[in-house]
Amino acid sequence: MDDGALTRALMHGAAYPHAAPGVRCIETHLSRVFLAGEYAYKVRKPVRFDFVDFSTLAARRADCEEELRLNRRLAGALYLDVVPIAAVAGGAGGHEDREADGNTPVRLGGSGPALDYAVRMRRFAQHDLLAARVQAGNVDGAMMDALGRRLADFHADAPRCGSTDATDYGTPARVAATLEECLQGVARLADADGAEAIQCLGRAMRSEALRLAPAMAARRRSGHVRECHGDLHLGNVVVVDGEALPFDCLEFNAGLRWIDSISDTAFLYMDLIHHGRRDLAYRFLNAYLERGGDYAGLGLLPFYAALRALVRARVGLERRHQCAAAGADAAPAAGWRALLELAETLLSRRRGAILLMHGLSGSGKSTVAARLAERGGMVRVRADVERKRPGAPPAGGWYAPAAGAATYRRLLAACRLGACAGFPMIADATFLARARRECFAAQAARLRLPFVIVHCEATVDTLRARISARAQARNDPSDADLEVLGRQLREQEPLCAAELRATTSASDADTLAARFA
Incomplete structure (x- = not known):
């Protein structure tokens, strides 16, 4: 049976071992997917290109089996098995006559000689793609x-x-x-x-x-x-x-x-x-x-x-x-x-940039940074995530000086890599120490890239309320508690005059996003 005849046969519900009214076919350059009742059957075309050869039955069967193995890694609930498309006894001719009385020359999962093979999947609605x-x-x-x-x-x-x-x-x-x-x-x-x-x-x-x-x-x-x-x-x-x-x-x-x-x-x-x-x-x-x-x-x-x-x-x-x-x-x-x-x-790479979020824990930095990344086409690197990248907490805890220094080094490395590739990079951390801000500013200067500080602030009562609510919800990577906030309030170093010239308020985030979009 040639490819055209097989396709016509599979368009009839009688070819399937289950109810299959109104069979539909979706075609790609390599295959056809027949939507039949509760299932979808993917059949390879007998084609040969420079990158794939489906010209033999053995090749098409092997590919079906490989598809089943591979796709079960990510979508195991969809992929069921590989079934033969079997020839029905006496099905070598008179195809149109058999269609008229409800018969077809092929049967999915039949016991006759295999004409081809199909991957059987659970059917889903096309509007859910x-x-x-x-x-x-x-x-x-x-x-x-x-x-x-x-x-x-x-x-x-x-x-x-x-x-x-x-x-x-x-x-x-x-x-x-x-x-x-x-x-x-x-x-x-x-x-x-x-x-x-x-x-x-x-x-x-x-x-x-x-x-x-x-x-x-x-x-x-x-x-x-x-x-x-x-x-x-x-x-x-x-x-x-x-x-x-x-x-x-x-x-x-x-x-x-x-x-x-x-x-x-x-x-x-x-x-x-x-x-x-x-x-x-x-x-x-x-x-x-x-x-x-x-x-x-x-x-x-x-x-x-x-x-x-x-x-x-x-x-x-x-x-x-x-x-x-x-x-x-x-x-x-x-x-x-x-x-x-x-x-x-x-x-054509865009010009990269380095943006620093600045503010106490609970001041809304991560929320503003997420909005900037989404609306401005930027990449965000979060200190709250990167400090835990090595695994177990170091001696002294996540907020110990040595852990903090290592976290900022990882942030700087990520920003350098991304900015050199043309991405505006957002370093999402408190940046309360002037030396750390100056390190990132110097990196931007060496790369001749724009440098912006995005300042976020809130009242102390608001900061405390947000940190307490975050700790209770347990759905945020930050482990900063009220003790950490207290230390930040005591040790923060204000922005100097030169830094203020490179600073924008969180309320201007949308304007800033448009600038780099």
Whole structure:
């Protein structure tokens, strides 16, 4: 049975071992998903590209089994099993006649000869895909926070390449090869009038890949190349019971899945920006970085985000080519030009900056910093989180002088890395000691970057009330108590005249966000 006949057979409810009225089919450039009753069945197309070969039955079966294994890591509740699509006895011809009396030549899970295989999943509503929910404005920041934390935990637990691993996964050469495949694919499929833009983008991306090659190699040596999701765009995340679950990870090519974890993160970051929700992109990014602490990845994030935009452009063009070959509408590739423009924008680094939050515990610094990060496209590094990054509390507790010095060193290192990559960085700490403020100001001066102090204040009674309420709620990373507040009140060093010239009030946060947006 050829691909077209199999597709027609699977559109009939009689092909399924359960009630399946009104079967629907969703098609991508590599597969078809048949929505049948309570389940969805994903069937590979018998296609062959430079990056995947599904031309044999054995290859398609192996890929189904690999998809089941991989996707159970993040969406185990959705992925059920692999089932054969079996030929029904006497089903070699007369297909239309059998359809008329309720029979089909194939049966999902049947005992006859296997014509193909399908991954069986629990069906979900298409409006619950994150892409649809973002389009409808039905996603909030809390959902992005949870998704960022979930992805960071997933990456932390994922198998990783060691420094002596024999594969070339995540190496500069492998990344360069992936880039070339994408550029060639886009150039081959795009309209002729887009050739100049593709060539210009290609030159810029090759140059950046070469510049970043030492960093890519270093991150592989340090264990950041891991078995990731690989295809984490908005269409591959679904909301189930209020939780955003990544599914449909990239199973068919290990080299495209064993990648730098920041490349995996870059896909969703890019796609949120592409869908006009930069606020959610930074909400997601900040939650991911805060959970996992990979601020060093910011140096590669713009490049990988641009590469992901290029990948999506190529996928859209491949789909358009398939549609044209089948005589169908070519609309799915309408956005490829916008994706190339986005790739160019992402690659053109903004000017970084270093912003300090300043104020006593309970003065609202973290609330203002979160708003700045979301509205201004900034990255926030929190002292309350970073001081606990090493694990167990040091001698003297989290607020001992030595612990405080180590925390501020980590904040400074993260701000330097992010600002050099073009991100406005927010150091969220009290910064009550002038020497610590001067250290960050000197760093900004050396990098020739803007430096801003954001001052937050509240009455002592308000500070005490907020700290007491926070301690009772136990939902905040800060452990500052009334004793810590008392010490801060005694030891704080006021802003000097030079610092005041670089200071803005928390009430002007929205104006400040617009300045760096």
